[in-house]
Amino acid sequence: MGNPATLKKISARLNISISTVSRALKNHPDISEKTKRKVKELALLMEYEPNVYAVHLRTNKSRVFGLIVPVISNLFYDSFIAAVEEEARRNGYSLIILQSGDDPLQESENLRLCKTNRVDGIFISLVANSRSAPLYQKLNAGGIPVVFFDIVPEDGSFDRICMADEEAAGMAAHTITRYKKQRVLALLGKPELSITKKRKEAFLDVFKKETGGPAVEVRHCYSSEEARKLVSAALSKKTRPDHIFCMSDELLIGTMKSLYQSGLDIPGDISVLAISNGFIPGLYKPEITYIETSGFELGKLSVKRMLEKMEGATAARSILLPSRLVAGGSL
Amino acid sequence: MGNPATLKKISARLNISISTVSRALKNHPDISEKTKRKVKELALLMEYEPNVYAVHLRTNKSRVFGLIVPVISNLFYDSFIAAVEEEARRNGYSLIILQSGDDPLQESENLRLCKTNRVDGIFISLVANSRSAPLYQKLNAGGIPVVFFDIVPEDGSFDRICMADEEAAGMAAHTITRYKKQRVLALLGKPELSITKKRKEAFLDVFKKETGGPAVEVRHCYSSEEARKLVSAALSKKTRPDHIFCMSDELLIGTMKSLYQSGLDIPGDISVLAISNGFIPGLYKPEITYIETSGFELGKLSVKRMLEKMEGATAARSILLPSRLVAGGSL
DNA sequence: AACATTTCCGCAAATGTTTGCGGTGGAAAA
DNA sequence: TTTTCCACCGCAAACATTTGCGGAAATGTT
Numbered sequence: 001m002g003n004p005a006t007l008k009k010i011s012a013r014l015n016i017s018i019s020t021v022s023r024a025l026k027n028h029p030d031i032s033e034k035t036k037r038k039v040k041e042l043a044l045l046m047e048y049e050p051n052v053y054a055v056h057l058r059t060n061k062s063r064v065f066g067l068i069v070p071v072i073s074n075l076f077y078d079s080f081i082a083a084v085e086e087e088a089r090r091n092g093y094s095l096i097i098l099q100s101g102d103d104p105l106q107e108s109e110n111l112r113l114c115k116t117n118r119v120d121g122i123f124i125s126l127v128a129n130s131r132s133a134p135l136y137q138k139l140n141a142g143g144i145p146v147v148f149f150d151i152v153p154e155d156g157s158f159d160r161i162c163m164a165d166e167e168a169a170g171m172a173a174h175t176i177t178r179y180k181k182q183r184v185l186a187l188l189g190k191p192e193l194s195i196t197k198k199r200k201e202a203f204l205d206v207f208k209k210e211t212g213g214p215a216v217e218v219r220h221c222y223s224s225e226e227a228r229k230l231v232s233a234a235l236s237k238k239t240r241p242d243h244i245f246c247m248s249d250e251l252l253i254g255t256m257k258s259l260y261q262s263g264l265d266i267p268g269d270i271s272v273l274a275i276s277n278g279f280i281p282g283l284y285k286p287e288i289t290y291i292e293t294s295g296f297e298l299g300k301l302s303v304k305r306m307l308e309k310m311e312g313a314t315a316a317r318s319i320l321l322p323s324r325l326v327a328g329g330s331l
Numbered sequence: 332m333g334n335p336a337t338l339k340k341i342s343a344r345l346n347i348s349i350s351t352v353s354r355a356l357k358n359h360p361d362i363s364e365k366t367k368r369k370v371k372e373l374a375l376l377m378e379y380e381p382n383v384y385a386v387h388l389r390t391n392k393s394r395v396f397g398l399i400v401p402v403i404s405n406l407f408y409d410s411f412i413a414a415v416e417e418e419a420r421r422n423g424y425s426l427i428i429l430q431s432g433d434d435p436l437q438e439s440e441n442l443r444l445c446k447t448n449r450v451d452g453i454f455i456s457l458v459a460n461s462r463s464a465p466l467y468q469k470l471n472a473g474g475i476p477v478v479f480f481d482i483v484p485e486d487g488s489f490d491r492i493c494m495a496d497e498e499a500a501g502m503a504a505h506t507i508t509r510y511k512k513q514r515v516l517a518l519l520g521k522p523e524l525s526i527t528k529k530r531k532e533a534f535l536d537v538f539k540k541e542t543g544g545p546a547v548e549v550r551h552c553y554s555s556e557e558a559r560k561l562v563s564a565a566l567s568k569k570t571r572p573d574h575i576f577c578m579s580d581e582l583l584i585g586t587m588k589s590l591y592q593s594g595l596d597i598p599g600d601i602s603v604l605a606i607s608n609g610f611i612p613g614l615y616k617p618e619i620t621y622i623e624t625s626g627f628e629l630g631k632l633s634v635k636r637m638l639e640k641m642e643g644a645t646a647a648r649s650i651l652l653p654s655r656l657v658a659g660g661s662l
Numbered sequence: 663a664a665c666a667t668t669t670c671c672g673c674a675a676a677t678g679t680t681t682g683c684g685g686t687g688g689a690a691a692a
Numbered sequence: 693t694t695t696t697c698c699a700c701c702g703c704a705a706a707c708a709t710t711t712g713c714g715g716a717a718a719t720g721t722t
Binding site for chain 1: 335380382383384385387388393395402403404405409410412413416417420425426427428429430432444446447448449473584587588591592611613614615616627
């Protein structure tokens with residue numbers, strides 16, 4: 001009762017060979033219905049479950065995905081992970097999760113771990129200053145499909161799935177100009193990330209094209225707290241901004257801390273627009289207007305793409321998930 | 332270059348036996364330093380990595396933990412998961428994550444998946460109306476250690492790691508009575524969860540002991556939205572509560588939505604106290620006073636306990652993580 | 663009756679690793 | 693010289709499974 005059932009034990013009890021048991025359980029046409037019935041009955045009784053390690057060893061497939069992410073505890077990533085887990089499970093895959101913690105070395109180590117664990121595919125969102133490029137070149141060469149999401153390499157020869165960052169940032173900029181704002185403070189994330197570059201460029205492009213548009217001041221922040229300080233500093237100037245744009249939830253949180261403390265009326269004195277997963281904006285009063293980026297949708301798309309790759313889709317693709325404006329009361 | 336290196340390939344190149352290669356890589360004393368050096372050099376060159384599936388098959392150990400949780404996308408669980416991932420990795424374990432999605436059947440299925448994947452240990456937080464009791468009995472019997480956390484079975488014969496729920500709820504109640512509140516609305520979560528029962532009981536106990544204490548109205552909610560409605564309804568009564576207690580972040584969010592909308596002053600007109608992970612309370616103005624429950628700490632403790640069990644700690648223990656009051660401005 | 667075909671099943675190799683045991687060669691002890 | 697001992701290494705089994713191949717028995721065909 002202690003140790004688990006194996007093909008061998010079943011075959012011994014039935015006085016038939018191991019291979020017959022194996023085939024019977026798989027409905028191989030070579031095996032008679034009578035034998036199949038006997039085998040299946042006993043297998044059920046003995047609670048037989050194939051030993052995945054033996055199967056993997058034999059087949060060289062693990063039915064496990066690796067997922068590497070800077071941090072788990074993050075409103076965007078956790079919904080992404082939730083979606084990937086669900087979809088992977090629905091397709092018979094398990095999910096191993098690894099955090100890189102903003103450390104390029106840990107990221108490389110995690111990729112190595114994925115390789116060691118012989119996962120069938122890898123989802124990865126890069127840390128800032130990622131140095132893993134040679135590693136995923138090798139993984140691809142070794143036949144392990146890699147799907148990049150959210151924070152992706154600039155090289156278009158990889159499979160990449162992102163929010164439509166340019167579109168979202170452009171949409172934000174258009175919305176802001178439409179409201180005839182005069183002095184815009186734009187808070188962006190880490191400047192070395194591709195996602196920041198893309199959003200920044202698209203955002204500024206719109207303003208450049210609109211002559212007589214508002215003045216824009218761009219600031220990069222590495223944390224929520226830094227955003228709070230920046231906003232507080234900006235508010236204390238004699239010509240304070242009349243609009244603040246935040247490219248992420250993290251920055252929005254810092255911004256709102258400062259705005260709440262300032263006592264300014266939103267959107268009367270100053271308006272706010274964010275790019276967000278949608279959870280945080282709903283907590284404030286007024287609720288913050290935002291451009292939605294759904295980690296959940298992105299996750300589902302990523303798994304879909306991964307499965308395509310496993311089926312043999314070889315050419316690299318870059319997929320963009322469109323976003324939409326969700327109106328709150330902050331603009 | 333394509334397929335990975337194996338002991339066999341190394342042994343062939345060096346004209347020595349497989350077992351010698353294996354032992355050389357493990358620094359077995361039987362092997363001469365010269366041979367070890369040669370083997371290790373070539374292994375490095377060929378980028379040898381042991382095939383984990385072969386190792387697991389041979390040793391019957393997988394160095395993988397399973398983690399089952401109702402949902403990933405949750406402020407408490409995601410920090411818990413983050414901690415477990417980190418600690419597990421530091422100890423050479425990988426982590427497979429599964430969501431039960433509030434579905435007892437999925438929970439059972441996930442336990443089965445853990446067994447199929449032959450994990451070395453399982454962390455699990457139960458869903459409401461969990462029906463998996465027989466399963467983990469069997470897992471324990473089968474030698475797979477199980478550590479329950481947060482939402483745990485009532486049966487004390489299992490290893491359980493929770494927040495000190497009684498203590499936290501008692502602390503909340505004491506704090507509230509100290510502020511001389513008159514009419515308290517207490518919002519609790521799903522009544523069928525052990526965590527709700529414990530918190531409710533401890534909370535009410537304190538009030539019972541204090542003669543002349545405030546009147547308490549207890550309500551159970553299944554969602555944030557339900558909490559919002561309940562609070563709104565309570566506020567529109569002629570004698571509205573002067574304090575609201577929320578046993579979780581989820582309920583706090585609903586409560587604050589209603590309070591923000593009501594325009595009431597916090598804590599002037601009505602005060603608020605929550606049990607929380609600490610992230611949400613800081614977003615509001617005023618910041619909400621809360622009793623802290625750290626998912627991160629709980630995660631670290633859980634891994635520690637798991638490792639103890641793997642080392643042979645056999646007797647079941649129930650561990651309580653103490654909590655502390657974090658003062659905001661809502662009371 | 664001889665032959666061909668079908669049905670059903672077992673043998674054995676292979677996947678990569680670990681490990682108990684036995685063996686070889688040389689040096690030191692008797 | 694024979695024995696003992698030690699340092700070093702290989703053999704082979706075992707882990708559980710899959711699968712190509714071959715083979716026996718039963719059935720069908722002339």
